[in-house]
Structure formats: C-alpha cells, structure tokens
Amino acid sequence: MFYxxxxxxxxxxxxxxxxxxxxxxxxxxxxVPLVTVPDNFPAFIxxxxxxxxxxxxxxxxxxxxxxxxxxxxxVSCATCHQQNLAFSDGSALTTQxxxxxxxxxxxxxLINLAWANNGLFWDGGSTNLESQAxxxxxxxxxMHQNLEELILELNADANxxxxxxxxxxxxxxxxxxxxxxxxxxxxxxxxxxxxxKYIRNESGGILNEEELKGLQLAxxxxxxxxxxxxxxxxxxxxxxxxxxxxxxxxxxxxxxxxRITDNIQDLGKFRTPTLxxxxxxxxxxxxxxxxxxERVIEHYSNGILESATLDSNLHQKGKLGFSFSDxxxxxxxxxxxxxxxxxxxTDKRFSEF
Amino acid sequence: MKNFKNIxxxxxxxxxxxxxxxxxxxxxxxxxxTTQINFDAKVGTADFALNxxxxxxxxxxxxxxxxxxxxxxxxxxxxxxxxxxxxSFFLLEETNAIAVQEGDYTYPAKKRESVDLxxxxxxxxxxxxxxxxxDATHNDxxxxxxxxxxxxxxxxxxxxxxxxxxxxSALTGKNVTPATPVAIxxxxxxxxxxxxxxxxxxxxxxxxxxxxxxxxxxxxxEKIVKDIDLVAxxxxxxxxxxxxxxxxxxxxxxxFTVKSVE
Numbered sequence: 001m002f003y004x005x006x007x008x009x010x011x012x013x014x015x016x017x018x019x020x021x022x023x024x025x026x027x028x029x030x031x032v033p034l035v036t037v038p039d040n041f042p043a044f045i046x047x048x049x050x051x052x053x054x055x056x057x058x059x060x061x062x063x064x065x066x067x068x069x070x071x072x073x074x075v076s077c078a079t080c081h082q083q084n085l086a087f088s089d090g091s092a093l094t095t096q097x098x099x100x101x102x103x104x105x106x107x108x109x110l111i112n113l114a115w116a117n118n119g120l121f122w123d124g125g126s127t128n129l130e131s132q133a134x135x136x137x138x139x140x141x142x143m144h145q146n147l148e149e150l151i152l153e154l155n156a157d158a159n160x161x162x163x164x165x166x167x168x169x170x171x172x173x174x175x176x177x178x179x180x181x182x183x184x185x186x187x188x189x190x191x192x193x194x195x196x197k198y199i200r201n202e203s204g205g206i207l208n209e210e211e212l213k214g215l216q217l218a219x220x221x222x223x224x225x226x227x228x229x230x231x232x233x234x235x236x237x238x239x240x241x242x243x244x245x246x247x248x249x250x251x252x253x254x255x256x257x258x259r260i261t262d263n264i265q266d267l268g269k270f271r272t273p274t275l276x277x278x279x280x281x282x283x284x285x286x287x288x289x290x291x292x293x294e295r296v297i298e299h300y301s302n303g304i305l306e307s308a309t310l311d312s313n314l315h316q317k318g319k320l321g322f323s324f325s326d327x328x329x330x331x332x333x334x335x336x337x338x339x340x341x342x343x344x345x346t347d348k349r350f351s352e353f
Numbered sequence: 354m355k356n357f358k359n360i361x362x363x364x365x366x367x368x369x370x371x372x373x374x375x376x377x378x379x380x381x382x383x384x385x386x387t388t389q390i391n392f393d394a395k396v397g398t399a400d401f402a403l404n405x406x407x408x409x410x411x412x413x414x415x416x417x418x419x420x421x422x423x424x425x426x427x428x429x430x431x432x433x434x435x436x437x438x439x440x441s442f443f444l445l446e447e448t449n450a451i452a453v454q455e456g457d458y459t460y461p462a463k464k465r466e467s468v469d470l471x472x473x474x475x476x477x478x479x480x481x482x483x484x485x486x487x488d489a490t491h492n493d494x495x496x497x498x499x500x501x502x503x504x505x506x507x508x509x510x511x512x513x514x515x516x517x518x519x520x521x522s523a524l525t526g527k528n529v530t531p532a533t534p535v536a537i538x539x540x541x542x543x544x545x546x547x548x549x550x551x552x553x554x555x556x557x558x559x560x561x562x563x564x565x566x567x568x569x570x571x572x573x574x575e576k577i578v579k580d581i582d583l584v585a586x587x588x589x590x591x592x593x594x595x596x597x598x599x600x601x602x603x604x605x606x607x608x609f610t611v612k613s614v615e
Contacts, residue, residue, distance in 0.1 A: 049497050130496035131517040134504060146458050147504050174504050175496040182496070252592055260516055262543075262594040 035114070038191040040199050040229045044114055050130060050179045052186060055167035060184030062163070063177060065352040068153050070143035072098040077136070077143075077181065078352065080107040084345050086277035087111065087188065092288025097142040104253050106288035109281040111274050111344075114186040118234040122270045122286040123257050129182035130175075137178075147174050190276050190344035191229075198338070199229070207338055213328075214335025218275075221300070221322050222332075224313045226275045231339065236269035237311040240304035240320070241285060256286075267309050279340045293336060297329045388470040388560050390426070390481070391569040392445045393612060394419055401574050403449055406529055409575050412583060414537065416526035419574060420446040420508060421604070422487055422519065424500070425549070428473060429480035431557065436474055442487065442500030443468045444508060445572075453507040460507050473566075478558040481568065485604040486521030486547040493518065493544070510542065516591070521546055522604065524577055528587065539578060539589045541601050548605035556614045567615035576607035 034052045037044045046052055063069060064077045079096050081087035087110035093102040105122050113120075113129060126132035136142040137150075154160040154172050161172060168176045195215075197205030207215065218226075227233045236257040245268040247254035257266035270286045284290040290299060304314045304321040314321065324332065344350070394401035396409065406413045423445055426438040444465070451460040491497055495504060495517060503509075508520045521541040527534040552570075560566045581589070581599060589596045 049494060125516040127493035127517075131494055134495055134509070135517050138504075148458055173498075175498045179496050248592075250588070250590065250592055259591065 035187050035189060037189065038196065038200065040196060041112075041189075041191055042115060042229070045117075047128070047130075047182070047186070050182055052183050053167060055163070056180050056183040057187055059163045059167045060180035060182065061350075063181050064184055068157075069137060069145055069150065069177075070098055071145050074098065075143050080136075080142075081110050083347075083350055084280070085109070086190070086280045086341075086345060088281040090282065092283045092291075097139070098144045099141045101141045103141055104251065105286055106283065108273065109277060110185060110188050111190045111276050112230055113188055115230055116234060119236075119260070119271065123260050124236060124271055125260050129185050130178045133178040133181045134174075150174075150177070188344075188350060190341040192343045193276065193341040194338040195335075196229075196341070207335075210331050210334045211338050212335075214331035214333070215338075217324070217328055217332050218335055222275070225272045225311070231275040232272045234272065236266060236271055238268040238307060238309040239270075239300075240306070240310050240314050241289065241299065242268055243305045243307045245307075265309060268307060269309060275336060276339050277341055277344065279337045280345065293333050294329070297324065297332055300324075301329065386560065386562055386565050388428075388473045388558070388566045389568070390468045390470070391567065391612075392423070392466050392468075392572045392609075393569055394447055394466065394572045394574055396575050397573065401447065401572075403447060407575070409578065410581075410583065412528050413530045414526055414583070415529050415534075416524065416574070418446075418448040418451065418523055418525040420444065420448055420520075420524075421485055421522035422508065423468065423483050423485065424487060425482075425484045426468070426470075427482040428476075428478040428558070428560075429482065430476040430478050434476075435482075436476075436478075438470055438473075440500040441483075442491070442502045444501050444506060451507045453505070460505075473560045475561045476559075478554070478560060480551065480553050481558075481570075482549065482551045484547060484549045485601070486541065487519040488547060489544040491519070492542075492547075495519070516543075518542060518544075522577075522600070524574065528583060535584075535587050537583050537587045539581075539583075539600055541597050541604070543591070543594065543597060546597055546601040548601050550605055550609055552609060552611060554614055555611055558614050569612040569615070571610045571612045573608055573610070577603055579603050579607050 034054060034057060035044055050056075064081075067073050067076045067079075069076060075096065075098050080089040080094050082089055089096065089107045092106060093104070094107050095102050097103060108122065118124065120126045120129065120132045121135075126135060137145050138147060151172050151174070154164075154177075164170070164172045164176055164180075167180060170176070194205060194207065197203070198207050199205070223231075225233050225235070225237055238256070242254070245255050245258070252259040255267055257269040257271075258264070260266075273281075278293065282291060282293070284293075284296050290296045300314070300322055301324040302321050304310070306315070306320060396407040399407070401416075401419065403416055403418075406415045408414075421444075423443045424441050426441045426443070428436045428438075430436070445468075447464045447466070448460075448462060450462045453460050486492075487502065491499060491502060495509060502519070508523070510516070510518065510520055519542060522539075524539040525537065527536050554568070558566050558568050577600060581596060581603075586593060586596055589600060591597070
C-alpha cells in the first residue's frame with residue numbers, strides 16, 4: 001500500500017492531572033493512525049482548535065447517527081447524508097427535515113471534507129465544519145433542535161456524559177457537540193476509486209479504453225475546476241445553469257456566493273462539488289435540477305447559458321459549451337464512474353453499525 | 354519525538370506543581386478594587402427605554418430590543434501601558450423576552466448596561482479601547498468559546514443568512530408613525546462590520562485597591578441609525594450590506610461618548 005500514516009499523538013490524562021497531583025506518570029499512548037491519507041493526496045492538516053482524537057472521532061460518529069440531535073428525535077445528520085450515497089441523500093431538495101418543507105439547497109455529499117478549506121455550503125456560508133454543524137442542527141426545516149434542550153437530552157443518556165468527558169475533559173456543551181461531529185467528518189476520506197488505483201499504479205487500477213478516452217476529455221474540459229487530486233478546486237463558479245440572479249428575498253438564495261461576499265463578481269457562483277463518487281450523488285447542482293449524469297454532460301455540451309459572471313472556461317473561442325459527440329459523452333460518463341469508491345461507501349469506520 | 358515527549362512531561366509537571374503549591378501565595382502587587390464600565394443607553398439626552406415612542410429622524414420609533422457585543426476591552430494608562438481584559442466578550446442589552454430559534458425557547462427580558470471588571474491593575478487610565486462585534490476568528494468558528502459568547506442567547510444566526518456566525522448588534526422595534534406600524538430591525542454581523550472604538554477620557558480613571566472606579570459611557574441609540582432612512586429600509590441585515598457598513602461606522606464614530614468618570 002502507498003499510505004503515509006498520519007501520526008497523531010494522543011495526550012490523555014491531562015484533565016486528570018489537573019485535579020490529581022500525585023500521578024505524574026507519562027500518560028502518552030502508543031501512536032494510533034487516526035486517518036490514512038494516500039500518496040496522491042495533499043497532506044492532512046488538522047484543525048488547530050479541534051485536533052483529532054480517537055475519542056472525539058468516535059463520539060462524533062455516534063452523534064452523527066443519533067436522531068436525538070433533532071427536535072423531533074426522528075432526524076439525524078445521516079438522514080440526509082447516507083453513506084451508500086457518499087453521504088448525500090438522493091433528493092433534489094430534501095423534505096426529510098422535521099418540518100417536511102423542501103430545503104433551499106441540495107444536500108451535499110460529504111467527501112474529503114478535511115480539505116474543504118474554502119467555505120462550506122453551496123455558497124460557502126460557513127467557514128469550518130464546527131460552525132457549519134450549528135446550521136442544520138438549529139434550522140427550523142432541518143433538525144430544529146433546541147440547543148439548550150439537547151444538552152439535557154444528552155446528559156440523560158447513559159453514555160454521553162462519560163464519552164464527552166473522555167473526548168474533551170468536561171461536561172457536555174454545545175461547542176463540543178459540533179467539535180466531535182467535525183472530527184468525525186474530517187476522517188471521511190475517499191481515495192480508493194479505480195481511478196485512484198490507476199493513478200497510484202496499484203492492483204485493480206485498470207481503466208479500459210473508453211474510460212481512458214473519458215479521462216483525456218475530463219483532463220481537457222473538466223479538471224480546470226474539478227482539479228486533481230480532490231477533483232474540486234474548492235472555488236466558486238458560475239457554470240451557466242442560470243442567467244437571472246435577481247433575488248429580492250431576505251435569503252437571496254439565487255445570488256449564490258454573492259449572498260456571502262456581497263461582491264458583484266460572485267453573482268450566480270456556487271462551490272465546485274467533487275467529482276468523486278459522482279455516480280452515487282445524483283441529482284446534481286446546488287438545487288438538484290439535473291437528475292442524471294447524462295443531463296449534466298448535456299448541459300456542459302450544449303446547455304451553457306451566458307451571463308456576466310459565467311466561468312471563462314465554459315466560453316471558449318466564441319462558443320458556449322463543449323459540443324461533445326455522443327461517443328465523447330459516453331466516454332466521459334464511463335470515466336466518471338471509475339471515480340466510485342466502493343470501499344468508502346461501505347467502510348465500517350463510517351457506518352452506524 | 355522523544356524531546357517533545359520530555360518537554361510535555363516537564364510542562365505537565367510544572368502545571369501540577371504550580372497547582373499544588375498555591376497555599377503560600379504572597380502576592381506583592383497592589384490588589385485592585387472593582388472597576389465598572391457603564392454603557393448608559395440614551396436617545397439624545399433622554400434615557401433609552403423599551404416600548405416607549407422616541408422621535409428619531411422625524412419618525413416615531415418604539416423599541417423592543419437593543420443588544421450589542423462589546424469585545425476586546427482595553428484600558429491604557431498614562432504611561433501608555435495597555436491592560437487587556439481577558440475573555441473579553443460582553444453582551445450589553447436591554448430587551449423584551451426573545452423567541453430564540455423560531456420560538457423553540459425564550460430568552461428572558463433583560464437589562465444589562467454595565468461590565469464589572471475585578472482584576473484591573475492599579476493605575477491611572479486615560480484611554481479606553483473596545484470593539485463592537487466579534488472578531489473574525491471567533492465569528493467564523495462558533496466552537497471557540499470565550500467570555501459570554503454563546504449559541505443560546507439569540508445573538509447567533511444560522512438561518513439569518515445561512516452564514517453561521519454571530520450577530521454583532523441588533524436594534525429592533527417598530528415605526529409607529531404610519532397608520533399601520535412597520536417593524537424595524539437594524540443588525541450588523543459581517544466580519545467587515547467589526548469596529549474598534551478608542552476614547553480618550555476627559556479625566557483619568559483611577560483604579561486602586563481603596564476605591565471603586567467607574568467609567569460611565571453614553572450610548573446614543575439615535576446615532577446608531579444616524580443618516581439612515583428607516584422608512585425606505587426598515588430591515589437592515591445581510592441583504593443590505595452597504596447599510597450594515599454604515600451602521601457599523603455609526604457605532605465607531607457616533608454612538609459612544611464619555612458621560613463621566615468616577
């Protein structure tokens with residue numbers, strides 16, 4: 001295998017020491033690899049304010065799947081972020097929140113979030129996973145959890161008080177709930193698709209002729225935004241799906257990235273999603289308007305709409321879109337399916353049970 | 354790695370030793386008395402009050418909420434030495450009960466106009482520096498807790514504009530001039546709305562163990578909306594970024610003045 005082990009030392013017993021002066025034993029445990037990062041990925045940079053610990057990750061996973069995190073006790077993070085769909089939910093605009101009302105945006109897949117360092121949500125409205133978690137937790141159409149009540153609920157559980165104390169050395173509080181969830185999310189690394197094995201020259205890394213042709217097309221037309229190895233540039237682009245970004249509502253949803261930056265250059269721009277596991281994350285776009293990969297490819301082929309902030313890559317040589325032939329479309333889709341990481345979709349470390 | 358381990362061990366020992374031997378703490382520095390900073394809300398010269406009409410910019414406005422974060426509070430003495438108040442996030446407010454999280458629970462009616470400081474070193478202070486709002490580091494990461502920062506007091510927004518961050522200041526109520534009253538809400542909260550205010554005191558604030566020092570500031574609510582047309586813009590929030598900037602500038606330049614130093 002071509003893995004670099006990320007060695008993160010776990011310091012335990014610090015909290016213990018602070019109220020016990022007799023025990024000065026070195027409390028270091030042996031090195032445990034908390035995440036494994038493949039050679040073709042950038043280095044894993046841990047959060048300075050919320051570094052990974054084994055206890056934090058395990059607690060975060062438990063919280064991620066716990067329906068008690070919602071006001072109705074019927075919705076968990078995993079309701080809209082299902083592992084078999086690369087932690088997306090298969091709907092355009094989900095109605096699985098506790099109000100049953102369709103959300104404003106498509107539930108994004110959760111993949112390689114440790115590297116999502118340029119804003120979360122489709123418009124980048126949250127700066128880090130910790131703050132981000134408060135939004136679905138509190139939003140009236142999502143989990144609508146009373147954050148004060150949540151502490152009482154978790155304190156009433158047989159295990160949570162101990163698990164929080166083990167992970168953070170203190171009683172349950174709002175900040176540590178989102179910290180634990182963020183730690184679990186940072187371990188969600190997908191890097192074992194057939195394409196990755198091909199890139200790393202590993203066994204099983206064989207692409208057939210059609211897929212290789214598709215890869216060449218992707219290199220030419222897709223990777224400028226869906227850049228390797230994460231297959232996203234973590235930037236915001238207007239990909240020509242709309243022309244009118246006027247929106248006088250308070251939420252300004254149609255304005256895309258503009259609603260966060262107030263910069264006219266950001267009108268209609270949305271975050272580049274990764275192409276990893278794209279076969280599993282339908283429907284596509286920030287509002288799930290395209291139900292299939294075929295429709296997405298058709299859009300980039302002949303459906304690009306002109307507007308002031310349209311990405312220049314989509315408007316080349318006086319022509320909108322890439323005008324793919326039918327064969328090329330098939331080749332691209334064949335390649336995109338090599339990005340499915342079956343191990344990720346079934347990995348027990350990320351499963352509820 | 355071995356070195357790191359040893360250093361850590363030494364640090365842990367130090368902390369532990371320190372925590373076990375504080376029974377013979379013979380401090381030589383002069384213990385200070387209490388220092389109180391008052392933020393006295395006004396409308397012009399009148400005392401600010403909730404649910405009472407005030408004439409502002411020719412409109413009759415009635416308020417139900419005035420709230421703002423005072424942060425990074427500093428006192429500068431005559432020798433130009435700066436004392437920074439640790440954990441400096443204070444929520445100043447005068448508010449009716451607030452339905453938090455769309456009414457999930459209620460934040461009680463509250464009036465809080467002063468900040469009590471207990472550990473200001475003795476000295477003669479000539480300047481106060483503070484910010485209105487929450488600095489970008491804390492604003493962008495709500496899991497870094499400090500001072501009075503909390504997700505439970507209705508001064509965060511997660512649905513306000515889906516930019517998960519704090520609300521820096523909020524002034525809400527209604528304009529009762531029109532036949533049908535119009536709700537008004539003036540908020541700031543973008544990182545670019547963070548403002549630092551520096552005020553030179555007309556007479557020095559003397560902090561010593563013998564006296565209780567008090568600095569009284571006026572907070573002129575009328576000035577929060579100075580030069581802002583609340584008839585045309587009754588709701589100032591994320592979709593009105595330019596006006597939010599103007600409100601933030603008002604906090605910086607016009608709202609706070611010294612009333613007295615005791």
